[in-house]
Amino acid sequence: MARVVLVGNLARLTGGVAEFRLSATSVKQLFEQLAALYPEIEPHLREGVAVAVDGQIYQDDLFQSIAPDSEVFLLPQIAGG
Amino acid sequence: MAENGTNGTNGHGYVGTRTIRPDGVDKVTGRARFGADFNLPGQLIGRVLRSPHPHARLVKIDTSKAEALPGVKAIITRDDFPDQPSEFIPAGEMMMNYKDVVRNVMAREKVLYEGHAVAAVAATSAAIARRALKLIDVTYEVLPHVIDVVEAMRPGAPILHDDLFTGGVEPKPDKPSNIAKRVEITLGDVEAGFKKADVIVEREFKTAPVHQGYIEPHAALASVSEDGSAELWCCTQGHFIVRAHCARLLGMDIAKVRVTASEIGGGFGGKTVVYLEPLAIALSRKAKRPVKMVMSREEVFKASGPTSGAVVHVKMGATNDGKFVAGFAELKYQAGAFQGSPVQPGVFCAYAPYDIENVRVIGYDVVSNRPKVAAYRAPGAPISEFAVESVVDEIAKKLRLDPIELRMMNAAREGTKAAYGPKFGPLGLEETLNSIKKTEHWNTPLRKWQGRGVASGFWFNIGGETCASLTINEDGTVSLMAGTPDIGGLRAALTNVAADELGIPYEKVRPIIGDTGSLGFTFLTGGSRSAFSGSMAIVEAAKQIKAELCARAAKLWDAKPDQVEFKEGHVRPLGALAEKVKPMSIADFAKVAGKTGGPIGGYGRINAQGAGPSLGTHLVDLEVDPETGRVTILRYTVAQDAGKALHPAYVEGQFQGGAVQGIGWALNEEYIYGADGKLQNPGFLDYRMPVASDVPMIDAILVEVANPKHPYGVRGVGETPIVPPLGAIANAMEQATGIRFTELPMSPPKVLKALKERGLNKV
Numbered sequence A: 001m002a003r004v005v006l007v008g009n010l011a012r013l014t015g016g017v018a019e020f021r022l023s024a025t026s027v028k029q030l031f032e033q034l035a036a037l038y039p040e041i042e043p044h045l046r047e048g049v050a051v052a053v054d055g056q057i058y059q060d061d062l063f064q065s066i067a068p069d070s071e072v073f074l075l076p077q078i079a080g081g
Numbered sequence B: 001m002a003e004n005g006t007n008g009t010n011g012h013g014y015v016g017t018r019t020i021r022p023d024g025v026d027k028v029t030g031r032a033r034f035g036a037d038f039n040l041p042g043q044l045i046g047r048v049l050r051s052p053h054p055h056a057r058l059v060k061i062d063t064s065k066a067e068a069l070p071g072v073k074a075i076i077t078r079d080d081f082p083d084q085p086s087e088f089i090p091a092g093e094m095m096m097n098y099k100d101v102v103r104n105v106m107a108r109e110k111v112l113y114e115g116h117a118v119a120a121v122a123a124t125s126a127a128i129a130r131r132a133l134k135l136i137d138v139t140y141e142v143l144p145h146v147i148d149v150v151e152a153m154r155p156g157a158p159i160l161h162d163d164l165f166t167g168g169v170e171p172k173p174d175k176p177s178n179i180a181k182r183v184e185i186t187l188g189d190v191e192a193g194f195k196k197a198d199v200i201v202e203r204e205f206k207t208a209p210v211h212q213g214y215i216e217p218h219a220a221l222a223s224v225s226e227d228g229s230a231e232l233w234c235c236t237q238g239h240f241i242v243r244a245h246c247a248r249l250l251g252m253d254i255a256k257v258r259v260t261a262s263e264i265g266g267g268f269g270g271k272t273v274v275y276l277e278p279l280a281i282a283l284s285r286k287a288k289r290p291v292k293m294v295m296s297r298e299e300v301f302k303a304s305g306p307t308s309g310a311v312v313h314v315k316m317g318a319t320n321d322g323k324f325v326a327g328f329a330e331l332k333y334q335a336g337a338f339q340g341s342p343v344q345p346g347v348f349c350a351y352a353p354y355d356i357e358n359v360r361v362i363g364y365d366v367v368s369n370r371p372k373v374a375a376y377r378a379p380g381a382p383i384s385e386f387a388v389e390s391v392v393d394e395i396a397k398k399l400r401l402d403p404i405e406l407r408m409m410n411a412a413r414e415g416t417k418a419a420y421g422p423k424f425g426p427l428g429l430e431e432t433l434n435s436i437k438k439t440e441h442w443n444t445p446l447r448k449w450q451g452r453g454v455a456s457g458f459w460f461n462i463g464g465e466t467c468a469s470l471t472i473n474e475d476g477t478v479s480l481m482a483g484t485p486d487i488g489g490l491r492a493a494l495t496n497v498a499a500d501e502l503g504i505p506y507e508k509v510r511p512i513i514g515d516t517g518s519l520g521f522t523f524l525t526g527g528s529r530s531a532f533s534g535s536m537a538i539v540e541a542a543k544q545i546k547a548e549l550c551a552r553a554a555k556l557w558d559a560k561p562d563q564v565e566f567k568e569g570h571v572r573p574l575g576a577l578a579e580k581v582k583p584m585s586i587a588d589f590a591k592v593a594g595k596t597g598g599p600i601g602g603y604g605r606i607n608a609q610g611a612g613p614s615l616g617t618h619l620v621d622l623e624v625d626p627e628t629g630r631v632t633i634l635r636y637t638v639a640q641d642a643g644k645a646l647h648p649a650y651v652e653g654q655f656q657g658g659a660v661q662g663i664g665w666a667l668n669e670e671y672i673y674g675a676d677g678k679l680q681n682p683g684f685l686d687y688r689m690p691v692a693s694d695v696p697m698i699d700a701i702l703v704e705v706a707n708p709k710h711p712y713g714v715r716g717v718g719e720t721p722i723v724p725p726l727g728a729i730a731n732a733m734e735q736a737t738g739i740r741f742t743e744l745p746m747s748p749p750k751v752l753k754a755l756k757e758r759g760l761n762k763v
Helices: A008-014 A027-037 A039-047 B024-029 B064-068 B098-105 B126-135 B149-153 B190-196 B239-250 B277-287 B297-303 B343-349 B381-398 B403-410 B429-437 B490-502 B530-556 B575-579 B586-591 B648-667 B724-737 B748-757
Strands: A002-006 A019-022 A049-053 A056-059 A071-076 B044-050 B056-062 B072-076 B088-091 B094-097 B117-123 B137-142 B179-187 B199-207 B219-224 B230-234 B257-261 B291-294 B310-318 B324-336 B359-367 B450-459 B464-472 B478-482 B509-513 B564-567 B570-573 B600-608 B614-624 B631-641 B698-703
Touching: A002 A008, A002 A027, A008 A039, A008 A071, A008 B179, A019 A027, A027 A039, A027 A049, A039 A049, B044 B126, B044 B277, B044 B297, B056 B117, B064 B072, B064 B126, B072 B126, B072 B277, B094 B098, B098 B239, B117 B126, B117 B277, B149 B310, B149 B324, B149 B359, B179 B343, B190 B310, B190 B324, B199 B381, B219 B277, B230 B239, B230 B277, B239 B257, B239 B277, B277 B291, B310 B381, B324 B343, B324 B381, B343 B359, B343 B381, B381 B403, B381 B450, B381 B648, B381 B724, B403 B429, B403 B450, B429 B450, B429 B614, B429 B631, B429 B698, B450 B724, B464 B490, B464 B530, B464 B586, B478 B490, B478 B530, B490 B509, B490 B530, B530 B564, B530 B570, B530 B586, B530 B600, B570 B575, B614 B648, B614 B724, B631 B648, B631 B724, B648 B698, B648 B724, B724 B748
Parallel strands: A002 A071, B044 B291, B230 B257, B324 B359, B478 B509, B631 B698
Antiparallel strands: A002 A019, A049 A056, A049 A071, B044 B117, B056 B137, B072 B117, B088 B094, B179 B359, B199 B310, B219 B230, B219 B291, B310 B324, B450 B614, B464 B478, B464 B600, B564 B570, B614 B631
């Protein structure tokens, strides 16, 4: 199962739990599984978070695959000027 | 069908060369049309009434006298904009809330900064519009204001928003606050890290809010027809974003708003949001005539977003051999009148250039009675990295280590775990440090009152939704259409890619920037994403064309798909087929396009992923005049990782432009407020930006550590170059004067005061 880490304030929406082991094989499944566990995080996932899968940051890419041994970080979205 | 890949294997090898800018002639002859150059028959002139108060309740707005003035065709106020629910949307560097956007474009319950829009008028002339503004009777209930970020955080400070409660803290506050949000990242155990440290440096820094300083002021021309559809011409970094915001704020279908981006005289993040655009459409809709609006320079300063001023506390620890073992920082960023400062990226970037096991960074997003901040090149990063790079320099001095070697020893590399979580892929920081160390500049001797400083910088870069098309014309030439405004040579960079992908001469490709009716949604030019994402979309479009040409050739030649290939601008027969038929060029296909299936084109529609961070290192020599405190930049070298420079001249231009803006930020630029909460220097005479005569030629060193996620290896380059200058210049100042300057700008009065305090102001 993939190791999933919530960065920064996102962990406040999960009662302080910042690290999970989830069976998600895509970002879409990851969001669904997290929202099922912690409904309060769902609006934030919908509004947009960046997902780093094995070091590569993906934004707004629900279909990005996640391997069973992947390391996944959820971050606030990143943009720029 | 056999198909070649990228990297110029198909073409003339334009990628990486300094081709002539396709839009260059129009730019140098004055033919290019910028925002204020658009006009329509029968247009009205729009003007905005702005608040004279930094903070006041809007009791009443009476427009009756103004409406009665002959020549006035429409007046809009808060009543013309439906209120918006609280909903966050991406806006440049941060998420922005529509509830705030609608209040920023037109004040609602309160005015929150001097210059806040209160009403707008469309009239048959500018003079009538100005007279009408004077006839609008606004009743204000003036409220106490707060400008400074630290004062705004104090208990008892004037509260801007009664419904703003600090997020990110437990327990949830029951009283409103100017602190919109607290954010934090933690890696390892920072306290344990400091216990391992042999040397600890702790400092507090202060930076001033600075404006992007684009030469071209905001401008918009709107024309709304009787059927409710609108056309808008404006200078923006993202016309699709403008369309979305205007449609939302004005309750219109997106399909009924068509936005054309003008040429743009600079944006640097400041043109990623809307100010005049929804006002112009609202006025045109009401007046049933086109309405043109152009900001004055004073309005640009007072009513459009600068970036944050900030207070930053940094504490770093290192062992005697120079290994960084702990880094702590606390960032307090001004957001302006509405929440949404770039404190989050500031938190992420603070220690990003370095491999440190124990990091804790806390950030506060703080509202005060200033214009809402907008993105500015690597938003948030220059501030936090200035503080860290200054402390890194002090550690080098304490440990008697070469500052480049110290950075090299601690540099983030492939596999380094970033303080914000993930591990980095390939990175080019070490290469930039090595490049700087090898320069003749690094080894040139200095004289008294001269100093040399070095600093590094990091920015993430992004991809995002991007469309681009390639169309084969009847004569075999190619029309290229991109959806992101060309700010820094995008057209040339994309044309290089298209010409190489299709194997045709550069001159046979003509690039334009399409309007919102011509392409699918394309995110704005920002985040150093345009060349990165646009070139990926062009590669995709070219791939479609090559596949189509191969399929048509196979049919024409009664061949199987695997008997043809696209190579060097031609579809070529393979094997025995080559004895029977001749290769066909793109021009050959263009002649028979109608008879073989119709027009030929490709349409890249992607959500680009895989942006690679770009790191850079800057080296600066400067000289301090001890009698006046004036600082002269003597020499400046930038080395930055571009991954692959599609067009080296424009990449170097980004390096140079970022460095010069950073020089201004470090030495002169600042918003100066009086005790009355009013901006005292809203013009280029008193807001001192560097001009060509203030800076030497900026030497640029291209480092290319390929981004494996891009077909050509590209990394975005536009933002990183503004990150290191602040620290590099502060470090050079320390060497020149022996004084560690911790407050920006290091303007002549401040420098002279510091020299006098130490008795150093004598030649």
